Amino acid sequence: MYELGVIGLGHIGVPIVNGALSGKAVSADQVILYGHHPERLEPLLLVGASAAKSEIEVVSSCHYLLLSVKPQSLSELLPKIKPFLRPDHVIISIAAGISARYLKNALGEDTKIVLAMPNTPLQLGFGTTALSRIEPATQDEFAFAMRIFGVSGTAEEIPAELMNEVIALNGSSPAFFYRITQIFADRASQYGFDHETAMRLICGSMIGAAHMMLSSGTSLDDLIQAVCSKGGTTIAGLTAMNDAHLDQALIAGMEACTQRAYELGK
Numbered sequence: 001m002y003e004l005g006v007i008g009l010g011h012i013g014v015p016i017v018n019g020a021l022s023g024k025a026v027s028a029d030q031v032i033l034y035g036h037h038p039e040r041l042e043p044l045l046l047v048g049a050s051a052a053k054s055e056i057e058v059v060s061s062c063h064y065l066l067l068s069v070k071p072q073s074l075s076e077l078l079p080k081i082k083p084f085l086r087p088d089h090v091i092i093s094i095a096a097g098i099s100a101r102y103l104k105n106a107l108g109e110d111t112k113i114v115l116a117m118p119n120t121p122l123q124l125g126f127g128t129t130a131l132s133r134i135e136p137a138t139q140d141e142f143a144f145a146m147r148i149f150g151v152s153g154t155a156e157e158i159p160a161e162l163m164n165e166v167i168a169l170n171g172s173s174p175a176f177f178y179r180i181t182q183i184f185a186d187r188a189s190q191y192g193f194d195h196e197t198a199m200r201l202i203c204g205s206m207i208g209a210a211h212m213m214l215s216s217g218t219s220l221d222d223l224i225q226a227v228c229s230k231g232g233t234t235i236a237g238l239t240a241m242n243d244a245h246l247d248q249a250l251i252a253g254m255e256a257c258t259q260r261a262y263e264l265g266k
């Protein structure tokens with residue numbers, strides 16, 4: 001019996017397994033994998049994980065089952081695996097919008113579930129994952145899931161009712177931040193900066209600002225004030241951004257992200 005089985009090894013599945021192995025949350029000989037693209041599994045097999053020939057083989061031979069397929073693939077996958085589930089199985093689902101109710105309707109009322117929303121920076125050890133324990137999964141089982149993600153960054157327990165809303169905060173937000181950075185970088189290149197220099201300056205400022213927000217003990221208002229010299233450049237920039245409806249653009253993005261999660265879970 002393997003401790004961790006994984007079905008679906010794509011953009012996020014592979015880095016989750018990589019991180020869990022290198023962070024020693026689970027040992028490679030305790031991991032069995034099944035994905036549609038065998039070449040993506042190869043680096044994981046080289047370090048000692050096992051490959052299954054089917055979804056059923058994974059389910060039949062693991063305790064924790066990480067589902068990292070797209071939400072749209074679950075309607076086909078869940079009925080396939082249901083006959084092979086045992087009461088001790090713990091399903092760890094990272095599928096955006098897929099609630100515990102959806103999973104229990106498909107797999108059975110007593111299914112042990114952990115919902116998790118990770119993000120891709122976990123591939124560099126800077127992930128932030130939000131997790132929720134669903135009864136009857138035990139605290140020890142939840143702790144295992146927390147470790148799987150926590151070794152690749154940080155892991156936070158959140159209420160299950162907020163799993164869709166958290167996607168805008170961590171799951172999808174890296175892409176929002178990349179897009180904002182792209183806008184800054186494109187403008188910087190028009191000013192004459194080479195791309196690499198601009199990226200170092202912009203991203204370095206983002207990292208510095210993030211540290212200030214998390215560790216300086218100063219409120220967001222006071223941090224903003226400290227940058228805004230009276231009559232200076234920052235207040236001019238912020239005023240123009242506010243006049244161009246920055247708040248509305250970002251809030252609309254968050255709302256569309258959350259709305260899509262609810263649609264995917266129907």
Ligand SMILES: NC(=O)C1=CN([C@@H]2O[C@H](COP(=O)(O)OP(=O)(O)OC[C@H]3O[C@@H](n4cnc5c(N)ncnc54)[C@H](OP(=O)(O)O)[C@@H]3O)[C@@H](O)[C@H]2O)C=CC1
Pocket residue numbers: 007008009010011012013034035036037055068069070071073077094095096117118119120171172
């Ligand atoms: N990408 C991200 O940043 C994040 C993604 N998520 C969630 O993670 C999940 C995966 O997303 P992502 O990695 O981006 O998607 P990908 O499409 O990159 O990966 C999913 C993989 O699962 C494969 N797959 C589908 N059905 C099966 C099956 N029955 N057996 C084995 N493999 C299967 C797909 O193969 P095929 O190519 O044939 O479809 C694909 O390779 C989604 O539910 C998403 O909501 C959560 C947080 C962040």
Ligand SMILES: O=C(O)[C@@H]1CCC=N1
Pocket residue numbers: 096167171172
């Ligand atoms: O875009 C998506 O649907 C997934 C979920 C969060 C990040 N990527």
